[in-house]
Amino acid sequence: MRDLPAVRVVTDSTACLPGPGDPPTDSLLPAELAPVVVPLHVVTDDTDLREGVDVRAAEVAARIAEGERLTTSQPSTAEFTSVYGDLAAQGARAVVSVHLSGKLSGTAGTAERAGQRAMLPVRVVDSRTAAMGLGFAADEAARCAAAGCDASHVARRAAEVAASARTTFLVDSLDHLRRGGRLSAPAAALGTALGVRPILTLDDGAIELTQRVRTRRASVARLVGLALEQVRAASRPAVAVHHLGAPEQAAEVAAALADRLGFLPVVTPVSAVLGAHVGPGALAVVVVDRGGHVHDLEPGGPW
Incomplete structure (x- = not known):
């Protein structure tokens, strides 16, 4: 088993990276090298659901079709802090955290605040995009991290690919x-x-x-x-x-x-x-x- 990269890449669930049940693809990194995904939340009248964990897109479509009004929320500072702490415990020496456009969500800002409290350096990249525009950017950043590149290089690569989306x-x-x-x-x-x-x-x-x-x-x-x-x-x-x-x-x-x-x-x-x-x-x-x-x-x- 290979050691994990010294720089780890984090993204959020709006990256739409393939999950269980999605068609296979050989154009993205395998799970052991892929970005770590922090879930955003879908909020109903009485429940707060983490996407990809408690709720998936098909259920959202069904709920909306039935007339249910849903809202959404970003991850909390504590959720990001926990992820960054886990990566530090695994031996990471830096994190590059690549997220949904700041014009659509406060996720990148929350990641920035969590990064200021983290036990290792965290560089936050506002991708200014979403879906696989974000997903491809995070995947390319993770490739650089897996190749041994430093955090500055990894963050720059994420921003370059996101800007092309x-x-x-x-x-x-x-x-x-x-x-x-x-x-x-x-x-x-x-x-x-x-x-x-x-x-x-x-x-x-x-x-x-x-x-x-x-x-x-x-x-x-x-x-x-x-x-x-x-x-x-x-x-x-x-x-x-x-x-x-x-x-x-x-x-x-x-x-x-x-x-x-x-x-x-x-x-x-x-x-x-x-x-x-x-x-x-x-x-x-x-x-x-x-x-x-x-x-x-x-x-x-x-x-």
């Missing part, structure tokens, strides 16, 4: 984003006018309405087309497809992309917390550029 998505209703304060009321009204299907992006950490398409079928085709344009602009692209309650459509989008790309995108449900804000039927494609920065982490090879 292009996230495009569509939703069945903008009401969830509007109620959660993630999209302005005027933008939500514009996006639903005349029965159009809105296409949204996550731009510099904030959600923006960018296009309106007449039908769901046309919006899905546009989603694929935009992703292919983004892939062509990348030197070493990585691609993920997310959904909430639409696994068949996500699989169709992934297959359409794979047919043109020559590789299969990562396919995972959107995280439960993100799902509470986008609602059932959400479909997203994330493209990042991993660039030319490569570490040899083949099984049995050097770290």
